[in-house]
Amino acid sequence: MKIARTLILSSAAALMGFSGAEAADLPVKAKAVEYVRICSLYGAGFFYIPGTDTCIKLGGYVRVDSTFNGSIHGQPAWSGDLGQQNRYRDYFAARSRMALTIDTRTATEYGVVRTFGQADFQFSTQGSNNVNPNSFTGSPSVGTSTGLLNSPGEGYVAVEYVFIQFAGFTFGKSASAYATPWQGFPGNINSSLLGGQNTDTGVNQIQYTAQFGNGVSASIGLDDPVVWDRTSVFNLALPLNATLGGSNVYAGAHVPDIVGNVRVDQAWGLFQISAAAHEVSGSYNILNTTGAPAGGVGVAGGSPTALSEISGHPDTKWGGSVMAALQLKNLPTGAGDDIKVDVSYAKGVTKNVIATSSASPSFAMFGGTSRAGAYQSVGFGVTTDAVYLPVANGGDGSLHLTESFGIRGAFNHNWNPYWSTSLFGSYSAVRYDGAAKAFMCTNYTTPAKAVSADYSCNPNYNVSQLGLLTRWTPVKNLTFSAEAQWFHLDQNFTGSATLGASAPKPATVYEFKDQNTVLLQLRAQRNF
Secondary structure (H helix, E strand, C coil): CHHHHHHHHHHHHHHHHHHHHHHHHCCCCCCCCCCCCECCCCCCCCEECCCCCEEEEEEEEEEEEEEECEEHHHEECCCHHHHHCCCCCCCEEEEEEEEEEEEEEEEECCEEEEEEEEEEEEEECHHHHCCCHHHHHCCCCCCCCCCCCCCCCCCEEEEEEEEEEECCEEEEEECCCCCCCCCCCCCCCCCCCCCCCCCCCCEEEEEEEEEEECCEEEEEEEECHHHHCCCCEEECCCCCCCCCCCCECECCCCCCEEEEEEEEEECCEEEEEEEEEEEECECCCCCCCCCCCCCCCCCCCCCCCCCCHHHCCCCCEEEEEEEEEEEECCCCCCCCCEEEEEEEEEECCHHHCCCCCCCCCCEEEEECCCCCCCCEEEEEECCCCEEECCHHHCCCCCEEECEEEEEEEEEEEECCCCEEEEEEEEEEEEECCHHHHHHHHHHHCCCCCCCCCCCECCCCEEEEEEEEEEEEEEECCEEEEEEEEEEEEEECCECEEEEECCCCCCEEEEEECCEEEEEEEEEEEEEC
16 A cells, blocks of 8 residues: 555656646747748839848749741741751751749949849750751761750750849849840841841840939940850861851950940930940961861861961951940830831941841852753852951951941831730841952862853842731730741852752752742740
C-alpha cells in the first residue's frame, strides 16, 4: 500500500512539472506576416520586395511566329538556299519564344536606381531555314552552332536588355543612344525592315541622358561596335565569288562607336536627330587567298599567313552616320493613329542603314529568265563598310568607305479597339566610289568569265520593301497578327556571264536581272 501511494504521488508531481514547463515554453505572440505591398511609384505591376524599399515588376510574353517563303521573324528569301529557291529550302519556318523580364527600381537621393533584364527562351526552325540541312551534322568545316536547332527538346536562351541606370547613366546591354524609340519597327512585326539603324535587342554600351524639361532631352554614348555596328571590309586582293561576296578582313575593335541624339518628345509626336562616329580598320595586306572547299577542312580565305604581320596594313579611317526621325500623333484618321518615319545616311557604317535584328545581310537571289542560252537569272548586292586593294595588287593602299542611305516608315491605323492595320515600307541604297567599283569589277571578272557582249559591271544596288500588317486583339494583351511583305532587289549588272554559283546551282550561264520575293508572317502573342 505504501509503495502504491508513493507511485501515485510521484506521477502527479511529474505531470504538474511537465504542465508548468509546457506553459512556460509557449510563445508570447506570433510575429505578423509581412504581406506584399503594391508600389504605385512607377506604374502598374510594381510591388515592394518584402523587407526592402525596392520595387520590382515581373513581366514578359509568349510569342509564336510562322513565316512562309521566308526565314524566322519575317526575313525575306534574299540569300542562301532561300535566295536560290533550291530543294534544300524550307517552305515555312517557325519560332516559339517565352520572354521573361525583371524590372527593379529604388528611389535614392540621386534619383531612381533601375535594373532591367530580359531573357528569351526560344526554339526555332533548324538553322533559321537558311542553312543546307546537310550541315546539321556539325561537320569539321561547319562546326557546331546553337543556331542549328533541329532536335526535339533543344532550344536556347537569348539575352536581350541587361542594364543598370543611375543618375542619368545607363550601363550594360540596352538600346543605343543613336536609336529611335521604335528601333526597326515603325509598324511592322518582321525584324528585317531595312533603311535605318536597329538595336532592338541591345548593344553593350555606356550612355548618359540629360532631361531639359518639356520633353526635350539629349543623349551621348559609347557603343561596342563588334556585333551591332560592323558589316564587312573586303580586301580586293582576295577573289570575289559568283555573287560578289568576299572575305571579311576587319581588324580588331580599337575604340567604341561614339553616338548621340537630341530628342523632342511631346503630345504632338516626336522629332529626333542622331549621329554616330565609327572606326573602320582592315587587317593586313597579305592574307590567305584560297578558302576551304565546301564540306572540306582548311584555312578560310582572308585568314592570316606567316607573311601577314610584316606585310603592313591599310590606315584606319573614320566613318559616320546621321539619322532624322519623326513621329506624328493625334491624326484626324482616328484615335491612336500615328505616322513614324526615319531617314538615314552613312559612310563606313552601313549597318546603320542595312540593318536587321541580327547581322546585316548581303543579297544573292535567283529567278527565271527569258534570255536565250541562260539557265536562270541572278541578282546580288554585297554589304560592306569599306573595300581595300593593297598597292602590290595595283591599288592605292587605302580603304574606300562604302556609302549608303535609306528611308523607312509606317502609317498605323486603329479601326476599333480590336482591329488595327499598318502600312509600312522602306528604300535603301548602297554606293561604291569610282575606284572601289573599278577594283571590284576587275576582281570579279578575273579570272575572266565568259561574259556577254552587253555585259556591264556595277556593284551599286538598291532594295525596296512594302508590307501590310493587320492585328486582331480579341481580349486585352492577346494579339493575332498577319503580315505580308514584298521585297525587291534592284541590281546594276547587265548582260550575262558563266558563273560558278554555289551548289546545288550549276556552273553555267546566268542572266543578271532584278529580283523579287514575297512572304507571309503569322504571329500569336500573349503579354503578361
